[in-house]
Amino acid sequence: MTLLSVQDLAVQAGALSLVDGVSLDVAPGEVVALVGESGSGKSLTALSIMGLLAEGLTVTGGRVDYDGTDLTALPEDRLRALRGADLAMIFQEPVSSLNPLVPVGRQVAESLVVHDRASEAEAAEAAIEMLRRVGIPEPARRATQLPTELSGGMCQRVMIAAALISRPRLLIADEPTTALDVTIQAQILTLMADLAADAGTAVLLITHDMGVVAELAGRVCVMYGGRVVEQGPVDPLFAAPRHPYTRMLLRTIPRLDEPTKGELFAIRGNVPSPKNWPEGCRFRTRCDRASDACTARPALIKGDHRVACFHPVEDPE
Numbered sequence: 001m002t003l004l005s006v007q008d009l010a011v012q013a014g015a016l017s018l019v020d021g022v023s024l025d026v027a028p029g030e031v032v033a034l035v036g037e038s039g040s041g042k043s044l045t046a047l048s049i050m051g052l053l054a055e056g057l058t059v060t061g062g063r064v065d066y067d068g069t070d071l072t073a074l075p076e077d078r079l080r081a082l083r084g085a086d087l088a089m090i091f092q093e094p095v096s097s098l099n100p101l102v103p104v105g106r107q108v109a110e111s112l113v114v115h116d117r118a119s120e121a122e123a124a125e126a127a128i129e130m131l132r133r134v135g136i137p138e139p140a141r142r143a144t145q146l147p148t149e150l151s152g153g154m155c156q157r158v159m160i161a162a163a164l165i166s167r168p169r170l171l172i173a174d175e176p177t178t179a180l181d182v183t184i185q186a187q188i189l190t191l192m193a194d195l196a197a198d199a200g201t202a203v204l205l206i207t208h209d210m211g212v213v214a215e216l217a218g219r220v221c222v223m224y225g226g227r228v229v230e231q232g233p234v235d236p237l238f239a240a241p242r243h244p245y246t247r248m249l250l251r252t253i254p255r256l257d258e259p260t261k262g263e264l265f266a267i268r269g270n271v272p273s274p275k276n277w278p279e280g281c282r283f284r285t286r287c288d289r290a291s292d293a294c295t296a297r298p299a300l301i302k303g304d305h306r307v308a309c310f311h312p313v314e315d316p317e
């Protein structure tokens with residue numbers, strides 16, 4: 001059973017294709033990780049699901065089915081009613097998404113009050129409890145403060161508390177813990193995973209940290225150049241990545257169980273900007289397996305572990 005089913009999503013800025021043919025499913029209680037280098041289209045995919053694309057960006061194709069309803073076709077007022085209650089997102093830029101004029105406790109409590117899930121007093125108490133759970137010391141005092149009185153890391157935790165308090169059915173977390181120290185990161189990611197398991201929340205987790213993916217996610221979706229290049233269950237995919245890009249991406253991660261052999265492996269070149277993506281496979285200009293065949297677009301072959309490549313790696317090394 002899936003709660004969220006993104007099918008063939010396309011996003012453009014004018015005529016420029018930024019996200020192209022992205023499909024992924026998330027079931028209740030499942031954590032699906034979305035990974036890929038900077039600029040691969042992870043945030044745009046997340047924002048499209050929430051209906052929060054910036055001005056100038058448009059969903060030009062595909063569907064976002066949430067519990068059987070296509071969110072891309074939903075009027076804004078109905079979408080707004082879903083957001084903050086059933087759908088929650090933790091943004092990559094947390095500070096700018098808090099209201100500078102409202103005490104943080106009230107901002108955390110807001111979704112409970114707005115959606116009539118609790119009285120003001122109950123919501124205020126729940127907010128303090130949630131602030132405590134995301135690791136904010138003296139939560140009752142902090143709740144009365146404005147975002148400007150808190151550090152960046154503290155504001156990020158406030159955002160996380162605001163997203164989790166309504167026990168959303170779908171949580172999209174875009175690099176939720178990047179600015180936080182390692183202990184707090186672990187605490188918050190564990191809290192998210194516990195929530196997913198207990199409340200049956202479906203979680204789409206965007207992260208650069210493959211250790212976090214291995215630990216928390218059941219399935220992973222690898223993006224490159226606005227497309228999905230590989231997806232499948234985390235364990236087999238990490239053990240035997242089939243797309244040359246995924247293989248390189250995983251090799252860039254230092255392994256604690258192996259002594260480092262000199263330099264850390266880095267992927268040749270950078271992700272080209274969207275206007276410079278090559279025809280056909282968008283990774284081919286950086287790929288050591290590319291051939292003439294790769295000037296055509298590789299389809300994502302069907303199955304549990306999917307790969308979009310004309311020359312996939314067949315066996316683990």
Ligand SMILES: Nc1ncnc2c1ncn2[C@@H]1O[C@H](COP(=O)(O)OP(=O)(O)OP(=O)(O)O)[C@@H](O)[C@H]1O
Binds near residue numbers: 038039040043
């Ligand atoms: N408003 C916009 N107008 C034009 N291009 C945009 C806009 N927003 C994003 N892009 C481009 O779309 C591509 C995908 O952006 P996106 O933010 O989804 O990447 P990402 O995978 O989230 O990267 P990161 O890991 O750095 O957060 C990038 O090349 C980005 O420059």
Ligand SMILES: [Mg+2]
Binds near residue numbers: 042044092174
């Ligand atoms: Mg991003």
